[in-house]
Each structure stands twice: as structure tokens, then as C-alpha cells.
Amino acid sequence: MAVALQYAMNPWTSPRSAESITLGFDSASVCSSSQALFSCRLPSAHGRARLRASRSSDYKTSLGNLAKKGCLRPCAVVASAAASGLEVSKQACLGDITKVDFPILDQEVNGSRLVYLDNAATSQKPIAVLTALKEYYEGYNANVHRGIHALSAKATEEYEMARAKVAKFINATTSREVVFTRNATEAINLVACTWGHSNLRQGDEILLSVAEHHSNLVPWQMVAQRTGAVLKFVDLTKDEVVDAEELKSSLSNKTKLVCVHHVSNTLGSINPVKDIVERAHKYGAKVLVDACQSVPHMVVDVQDLGSDFLVFSSHKMCGPTGVGVLHGKTELLNNMPPFMGGGEMISDVFLEYSTYAKPPSRFEAGTPAIGEAIGLGAAIDYLSGIGMQRIHEYEMELSRYLYDSLSEIPSLRIYGPSYRESARAALCAFNLEAIHPTDLSTFLDQQHGIAVRSGHHCTQPLHRRLGINASARASLYFYNTKEEVDILVSGIKDTISFFSPFN
Ligand SMILES: Cc1ncc(COP(=O)(O)O)c(C=O)c1O
DSSP states (O other): OOBOEEEEOOTTTOOSOOTTOBOOOOOSSOOBHHHHHHHHTOGGGTTOOBOOBSSHHHHHHHHHHHHHHTOOEEEEEOSHHHHTTOOOOOOOOHHHHHHTTOGGGSSEETTEEOEEOBTTTOOOOOHHHHHHHHHIIIIIOOOSSSOOSHHHHHHHHHHHHHHHHHHHHTTOSOGGGEEEESSHHHHHHHHIIIIIHHHOOTTOEEEEETTOOGGGTHHHHHHHHHHOOEEEEEOBOTTSSBOHHHHHHHOOTTEEEEEEESBOTTTOBBOOHHHHHHHHHHTTOEEEEEOTTTTTTSOOOHHHHOOSEEEEEGGGTTSOSSOEEEEEOHHHHHTSOOSSOSTTSEEEEOSSOEEEOOTTGGGOOSOOOHHHHHHHHHHHHHHHHHOHHHHHHHHHHHHHHHHHHHHTSTTEEEOSOOTTTSOBOSEEEEEESSSOHHHHHHHHHHHHOEEOEEEOTTOHHHHHHTTOSOEEEEEOOTTOOHHHHHHHHHHHHHHHHHHGGGO
16 A cells, blocks of 8 residues: 655754665655655755655655654654554654755754854755756857847746746746846845935935935945935834834824834834835825835735835745845836946947836846856746745744744843734844854854854944844744854853853
């Protein structure tokens, strides 16, 4: 009888080379553990696979052998025939199931297994994305929109398909609303230099929060200096979240633009963007949403939010660096002048002047990051395969666990709201009483192989507002686990013991 079992590789104990273990599966695709490893890592499987055996006894023996060697962790028996006699130790979590898709995570750093907790800075890339990049550069590297030869046609098709995937992922009304940029920072600068310069006048107000990332602050300072527009800032509540009520009451007919983050990269707080958009629109103000820390972690629907502009970066959502996204409403993009001049963005060029292409081409001057955009498309396929709602729910569980575990360390202060007061993302910026965050992150890296970030996380004004210069930040993604949070906590405790004689 054919039986099937969902399994997850156990990344903590998998042998690097398992060629010598032979499985008794009769399936053509899985006949040795090395192939099982490979099969498990197939992009479409997302770290899960269905193994088939002709007899349940073959199946049991083979799984038992693998389990003994520690490279297999049964998580959910699908066919009851396989259940008898199999030890199903625990339901594998999403982190266990997906970690095998990320080869970089399977390494030691400074003698310890890598625990990567710097995902708000950038995420790791699954095999599916690495494969998409390799396939592009090995198989059909060519410029887009410029040639009719086969490679160029294929590159163009894949590049535009990636745009369509982005549009569907954020529920844009059309893929023409999706502009590829270098990153989120460039997307914001694009809006500032085009929409900002042509719409803002002396005395107009741009409303921001004190917790914006520098990328959603400095471009507006520059525009304000050039146009005479005024920047107005909304403070935090006592729970250290952006004061949404203050934000709404600061709106007036002078407000031309509201620039807010969806999820704070430092406080972990989640802004009620839909509400803010609704209120801003009553005053005729446009809203730009910095969705760098939300699009990778939850379902984001631009039509539901009603945002006018929304930006994010591929590299924080399992995609390659070098590509970012600006979503803009059609009517706004159509009325915006170009950002940069050059090839691709024109309709007709004469010696003295040019006419411009329609969006999104109007905003994509020069050769874009073709392979990287295609890689972003592969990342979206990968994330969608898991399901954004599932990712979000799992990360909410991690978020609570991280917050509670860190809260138990007496000398540790977490910034931002408690998850009990409001939903918060799976990241915590924090400080220890007597240890500088840079010392902490250096110790965690060198003694425990734990990657966390220290510094101001590009939110210097927010740090000043909190009365600090710097903080440490642990930021998680769906491939992290509670076990890794435990390792972080024990690493922090070890750091405290190490430094206590000096304090
Ligand atoms: C909230 C937020 N906004 C903007 C950015 C800028 O992203 P990028 O550097 O990819 O342009 C980041 C990156 O850390 C971020 O966390």
C-alpha cells in the first residue's frame, strides 16, 4: 500500500553528507537520502515532501534509519498505515519546515550554528530564488524590451511576468501600477522628486511620524527645502506607538501628503494605515505607505488600504537585492513627470526634446535589474506557496514568544508596545542596563554565532525621542524558531555574566 508522510528536515542535526543512507522507497524521485535531501529542497515543496513506499515496513525502516541519524523529523502522518510504530515527536513548526530551503542558514559562525536574527535588515534567500537567478544568467540573460531575438523575448516575458506577480501579490488593479526601482529608498525618492516637486508649494504640509526610517524622512526634508513645504511630525503615545489619534487630528486642508510606515522597523508596532488613509483622503491629502516591514510578513492589499503610493524592497522578502517596488495609483502615476532620463522611458526622442513613455516604463530609465526582478517573482511564488496568512500567524506566535522571553531578563528594556497592548511584529529593539548594544551584538556573534543588529537602525530621530543613541535589535522571519529565541536569550544571559565583573 502506498503511504505518505509529510516531513521536515531537522537542520540542527542533519549530517552534511548523508549519501551512505539508503532508503527503501520505490518512488523514482526519492531513492537515497541525498536525493531525499534534494527532493526536500525542491522549491515547489517548500521544505515538505510526500514520500511514497510500496510497503509500510520499508517505509518505517527507512524513516527510522533517517530519524536515528537525526536528519528527519516526522511532523504529520498523512496515511494511517504509516502511523503505526512511527514516533511522531512533535508537530514541526513553519521554521523547521522552511529552514532547509535556505542553504545559508546551514552553517557555523564562530564555531556555533548560525542563528540569523537580522531579518529586518535583509532576509535570506531560498533555493527557489537562487535557482531563478541562475536560470536567468545561465539560460536567457539578455536585455529587456530591446530585441526580438529569442533570449530577449524570454527575458522580457519573465521580467513582465515578475511585475504581474508583484501586482497580484499586493492586489494592485493592474501591473502598470507596479514600478521597479532599485529599492524602497529609491521608490520614495522617485515620488519625492516627481510627485513632490510638481505638487508641493510653499506652506503645504507633509505629515510624518517621529518613527520613520531615514528613507522615509530625508527625501521629504530635501523636497521641503526645495519647495518651501513644511514637515510636521506626529509623536508617540506613552505605549511607544505612533499616536494615530494625533496624526488624524493634525490633518488639515494644508496637508498635501502623509508619509507613514506600516510596521516600524524599531518599535515593531503596526500602524492603522487603512484608517489613516481614509481620514487623510477627507482632506484631499495623498498617503505614501512605507511597507518595507509589512509586505514580507503579512497580506498587504493596496486596494483595501487605499494607499496612493506604497513602497517595499525585494531583499527583505526572500528576493535579491537591487530591486524594489513602487506601487502608485494609475491616475497619479499617469500625471507624474519622469524621474530620470534615458533609454526605455521615452516615447520619441528629438534633438531638442523628448516625449515620454506611459508608466511604468516612464519611471524605469536604463537597463533594470532584470534577473533580480525575476528573482523577486520567484520569491513571491515561494512566499505565496507557503501562504502569507500562515506566515503572519506563525510570526505572531514567534513575536509573543520573543517578547515574553526577552521580558524575563530583568536588566533588559524593550522599546515599543507590549504585544498585549497592540499587535506587534516579530522584532524587538532593546537595551541592557550596563552593556552597550554593540558590545552585546559583538559578543553574541563571536561567542554564539547569533546575528543581531546594533545601532540606530536608520531611525536616529526615534532613538533620540526614546532618549538613547543606539539599541540592539533581534528581528525574526518565518524560518526562525522558538528554539532560536531560546538560544538568543541564553546568549544574552551569557553576555550579562561575562560583562558583570566589569560593571
Ligand atoms: C521601515 C523601512 N523603511 C525603509 C527601509 C529602506 O529599505 P531599503 O534600504 O531596501 O531601501 C527599511 C530598511 O531597513 C525599513 O526597514
